[in-house]
Amino acid sequence: MRGPNFLIVVGVSVLLGACGRPAPSGTGPASPQAPVTPPAKPQGKLKIAFSQCNSAEPYRTTQNNIMKKEIQKYPDCDLIIHDALQSNAKQIEQIDNLILQGVNALIVAPNEAAPLTPVVKRAKEAGIKVVCLERNLLEPVYDVFVGADNVTIGEMAGQFVAERLQGVENPVVIEMKGLLGTKPQDERHDGARKHIDQLPNVQVIEDVANWLQDEAQKRMETLLQAHQKIDAVYAHNDPMAVGCFLAAKNAGREKETFFVGVDALGGPAGGIKKVLDGVLECTFYYPTCAAEGLECAVKLAHGEPVEKEIILKPARITKENAQEWYQKVTVE
Secondary structure, eight states, X not given: OOOOOOOOOOOOOOOOTTTTSOOOTTSSSOOOOOOOOOOOOOOOOEEEXXXXXXXXSHHHHHXXXXXXXXXXXXXXXXEEEEEOTTOHHHHHHXXXXXXXXXXXXXXXXXXXXXXXXXXXXXHHHTTOEEEEESSOOSSOOSSEEEEEOHHXXXXXXXXXXXXXXXXXXXXXXXXXXXXTTXXXXXXXXXXXXXXXXXXXXXXXXXXXXXXXXXXXXXXXHHHHHHOSOOOEEEESSHHHHHHHHHHHHHTTOGGGOEEEEEEOOOSTTSHHHHHHTTSOSEEEEOOOOHHHHHHHHHHHHTTOOOOSEEEEOOEEEOTTTHHHHHHHHOOO
């Protein structure tokens, strides 16, 4: 999405005739003075701050890169990005500092909903325009939420896994979950299990890897030792799905299992390329929401209205359409 061009028009007051001068003595009452518009004060650039929960995740690095590129469309705005390193305490501290700095707009990708809701509320009460980005809070203490439907993404992924396992006796599925307590983790779990749990005699083994590839690989190594049969891996993001694949490959068992992820980032390390390479059988496009979130922040900083909620659509990506999507979403 491309943001509008903003034109700031400064009105100049013109003083006519003798307006503002006193009436000559003895000629009657003074004429009323015309209102005088004071000269416009020069203003600096608008400050847009992005509070990022964890730049170590490839999805969030892509968000940062998109915003750095998109901010160039708005020459009267500066972008500040803070990385909370997946720490609630650090993100709260950073947002409190941004409140003190008096930024014009705050974009926040909350690390977790409950701990971050109060500080985001403080920012809004301080008069800062707030965009909540793709992880919702406990209360709508923001001006706009920009995200995707994680329940729908989970349902799409669960349906794919269930269809793929039709006819498999006593299927075993690994569900590698993201960070507990986050909305995407909860919703991707709930949506997927609506379909996976319908399989006859299915065994679903849940584990948690906090969105990280290395952690997922370690967890999968343990699971492979404990379970001689694993038919499918559904991971809540692509890096965790890749980590599970690498563990299975190291154990010589990658061919007995198919791997499904979420995010579908472009670029050589993204999930779409992993589909093209045969590492993942399927991934689901979760929009980064970065360009849209930044556009909303800029509009709000300029006093323009935006919708209260903007939900972007997901998509299923397999080998049949992976090349098309790779070209579409790769950020150069």
